[in-house]
Amino acid sequence: MLSNIEPPVLRRKAATDKLLEQIVKHDSWPIQPDILSLPLLRLTSRKPLWLDLQPEPVDIKRRWRHNWKSAQVVNSHLVCDPTIRQPGFDLSRQQWSLLNRFRTEQGHCGACRRKWRLTDTDCGETQTMSHIVESCPLTKLNGGLSRLHSADEDAVSWLTNYGK
Numbered sequence: 001m002l003s004n005i006e007p008p009v010l011r012r013k014a015a016t017d018k019l020l021e022q023i024v025k026h027d028s029w030p031i032q033p034d035i036l037s038l039p040l041l042r043l044t045s046r047k048p049l050w051l052d053l054q055p056e057p058v059d060i061k062r063r064w065r066h067n068w069k070s071a072q073v074v075n076s077h078l079v080c081d082p083t084i085r086q087p088g089f090d091l092s093r094q095q096w097s098l099l100n101r102f103r104t105e106q107g108h109c110g111a112c113r114r115k116w117r118l119t120d121t122d123c124g125e126t127q128t129m130s131h132i133v134e135s136c137p138l139t140k141l142n143g144g145l146s147r148l149h150s151a152d153e154d155a156v157s158w159l160t161n162y163g164k
C-alpha cells in the first residue's frame with residue numbers, strides 16, 4: 001500500500017505539465033514553435049507528450065483519487081483517500097508491516113506460520129490473513145479487518161499479541 005506517496009506516473013505528468021506551461025509562456029524559447037504547432041502523428045507506437053496536452057496542469061491528488069476508485073486492489077475499499085497517511089503510520093515498522101499484510105492479504109507471514117506450528121492451536125481452516133482477523137474463533141478481532149485498519153487501541157493491542 002503505497003499510500004501517501006504519489007504514484008510516479010502522476011508525478012511525471014505533473015512535471016511535464018509544468019515544463020509545458022513554461023514553454024508556452026516564453027515566446028523567445030526556440031522550443032515553443034515545436035510545442036505549439038504540433039507535427040502529425042506518424043507512428044502509432046509513439047506516445048508524444050502533446051497527445052495528452054491539457055489546458056490545466058494535472059491535479060495529482062484529484063487524478064490519484066479518481067484512479068484509486070477504479071483500482072482493482074484487494075481491500076481497496078478500506079482506503080477512502082489514498083493521498084493521506086493511513087491509520088497506524090506511526091506504529092513500529094514491524095507492526096506497520098504486519099498491519100499492511102492483513103490489509104493487502106499478502107501471503108502467509110513467517111510469524112504466524114511459526115506460531116501455528118509451535119502452538120498447535122490451528123482451528124482446522126486455512127490460515128489466510130483474512131481468516132485470521134475476520135473469522136477464526138481462536139484469533140479474530142472484533143470488528144474484523146475494518147477495525148484493524150483503523151489502528152485504534154484495541155486493533156494495535158491485537159496486532160501486538162498476534163505478532164508475538
Ligand SMILES: [Zn+2]
Nearest residue numbers: 123125136137
Ligand atoms: Zn481459524
